[in-house]
Amino acid sequence: MxxxxxxxxxxxxxxxxxxxxxxxxxxxxxxDFPVPFSHYVHTSLHKIKCVNCHRGVLTQERAGIPDIKYCGMCHSTLMNPKSKRERIIYNLVKENKPIKWMVHYHIPDYVMFSHRRHVKLGKLPCTDCHVDMTKQDSPELKGFTQIMMPKCFNCHQEKDITIDCNNCHH
Ligand code: HEC
Ligand code: HEC
Ligand code: HEC
Ligand code: HEC
Ligand code: HEC
Incomplete structure (x- = not known):
């Protein structure tokens, strides 16, 4: 026994x-994140555009992640008082408490990449490089498949963009 x-x-x-x-x-x-952010709720159900939150995509290298002040643009009032998850973000906004989101997509510093170039000038949809985020109901825990050189290379070759090494490498 x-x-x-x-x-x-x-x-x-x-x-x-x-x-x-x-x-x-x-x-x-x-x-690390007190409330699971849902791309599905914001982009599929409520049709909020990617650029509304990732404000760098048309003008900068980095897409950027919205901070808690930006969430407060909509969450300083309770839209749906029955939603527990919405109440959590409402309270975080009131306390101005930052959330530590983990971002997985990353390329090394020795590679040049600009969202403006690809999204604004190249007119490429986000899904050419990222998974379909409109289906994500909470942040990815284990990470997404990284964007590696062959992916950049193949598309550049296909679209007749230069594949000179110095184009992407410093
Ligand atoms: C209401 C604000 C908001 C909108 C609208 C939004 N996002 Fe996000 N996005 C976030 C936040 C917050 C994070 C960080 C948390 C997470 O990963 O879910 C994020 C993370 C991401 C990431 C990085 C994921 C990672 O782990 O590296 C990508 C890629 C992304 N969003 C793409 C999109 C695309 C594409 C759209 C439009 C279809 C979109 N987002 C719309 C707020 C938003
Ligand atoms: C442009 C307006 C807008 C912005 C900016 C925004 N949201 Fe929302 N959010 C909404 C709407 C609309 C809903 C749907 C209301 C509901 O049913 O709760 C919602 C719902 C939510 C919910 C509850 C939905 C659920 O059950 O998952 C959470 C949590 C949330 N948002 C977090 C965030 C966070 C975190 C940010 C900042 C990164 C953010 N929101 C930025 C408009 C916005
Ligand atoms: C041609 C490929 C490509 C396209 C198209 C693209 N991205 Fe990205 N994205 C990347 C790469 C590469 C990274 C990693 C960047 C880094 O580490 O510097 C990234 C990173 C991100 C991140 C992480 C946060 C950040 O600031 O780096 C977000 C959010 C994001 N992209 C959103 C978007 C959205 C929204 C769209 C569409 C409007 C989009 N991306 C279109 C390749 C792309
Ligand atoms: C789905 C197709 C696609 C993918 C994937 C892609 N690119 Fe591009 N890239 C383009 C297009 C189209 C342009 C031209 C945009 C324009 O009109 O200026 C471009 C332009 C560029 C330029 C500027 C070229 C110049 O003429 O100076 C750089 C640098 C670059 N890409 C780097 C990258 C890197 C690094 C990656 C991978 C992380 C990548 N690209 C992935 C399509 C792509
Ligand atoms: C269109 C953009 C692009 C072009 C052109 C390009 N690279 Fe890259 N390269 C990348 C990206 C993005 C990475 C980082 C991701 C990875 O390791 O695949 C990278 C990584 C590398 C690495 C490091 C790989 C590792 O395992 O650490 C080497 C070496 C390299 N490139 C060599 C070259 C050479 C040589 C050329 C010219 C023939 C070239 N690259 C052209 C985008 C590019």
Missing amino acids: KIKLFVFILFIVGAAVGFYIMKSHSDNNPK
């Missing part, structure tokens, strides 16, 4: 340690 209990405790401790290790290896921890 005692041995069984001991084995059981070992199992629980082992599982807890395993879970802890797994968590620290995944790069987006739900504890």
Whole structure:
């Protein structure tokens, strides 16, 4: 009996340690964001445009992530008092508490990339390079497949854009 209990405790401790290790290896921890932001709710249900929140896409290199003040443009009043999730963001806005979103898409600093160039001048849709975010109901925990050189290269070749190394590399 005692041995069984001991084995059981070992199992629980082992599982807890395993879970802890797994968590620290995944790069987006739900504890860091007090409310799961839903692209689906904002872009599919309420038709808010990507550029409204990612304000750099037409003018800058970086798309940018909206800060808590920007969420307050809409969430300083309760639109749907029944929604628990909306009340959380409403309270965060009132306390002006920043949220630590984890961003996965990243290319190294030695590569030049500009959203303005591709979205404004190239007129490319976001889905040419990113997954369809309009279906995401909460931030991705494990990360998305990165955009690697062959992807840049193939499209440039297809569209007859220069593939000179110095074009993308410093
Ligand atoms: C209401 C504001 C808002 C709108 C509208 C919005 N986003 Fe976002 N976006 C965010 C926030 C907040 C994050 C960070 C949290 C997350 O990853 O979900 C983010 C993250 C992202 C990321 C980075 C994900 C990562 O982990 O690297 C991409 C790509 C993205 N959005 C694309 C889009 C596209 C495409 C649209 C339009 C279809 C869009 N967003 C519309 C607020 C918005
Ligand atoms: C342009 C207006 C606008 C902006 C900016 C905006 N939202 Fe919203 N948000 C809405 C609307 C409209 C709803 C739908 C109301 C509802 O049903 O709760 C909503 C709903 C939500 C909900 C509850 C929906 C759910 O169940 O998931 C959360 C949480 C939320 N927003 C978080 C954010 C965060 C975080 C930001 C800033 C990064 C943000 N919003 C920026 C318009 C906006
Ligand atoms: C031609 C490919 C391409 C297209 C088209 C594109 N992106 Fe990106 N996006 C990238 C790359 C590459 C990164 C990583 C940039 C870096 O690390 O400097 C990125 C990063 C992001 C991020 C992370 C935050 C940031 O500021 O870097 C967001 C958000 C984002 N893109 C939104 C969008 C939206 C919204 C659209 C459409 C309006 C879009 N992207 C169109 C390639 C693209
Ligand atoms: C889906 C197609 C597509 C993908 C993927 C793509 N590009 Fe482009 N790229 C274009 C187009 C189209 C242009 C020309 C835009 C214009 O009209 O100025 C361009 C232009 C550029 C330029 C400027 C070229 C010049 O003439 O000076 C750079 C630098 C660049 N891209 C880097 C990248 C990098 C780095 C990546 C990958 C992270 C990438 N691109 C992925 C289509 C793409
Ligand atoms: C259209 C844009 C583009 C062009 C043109 C381009 N690269 Fe890249 N390159 C990238 C991006 C984005 C990365 C980072 C992502 C990756 O490692 O695939 C990269 C990464 C690299 C790396 C590092 C790979 C690694 O595993 O760390 C090398 C080496 C490299 N490129 C060499 C070249 C050479 C040589 C040329 C010319 C024949 C060239 N690149 C042309 C976009 C480009």
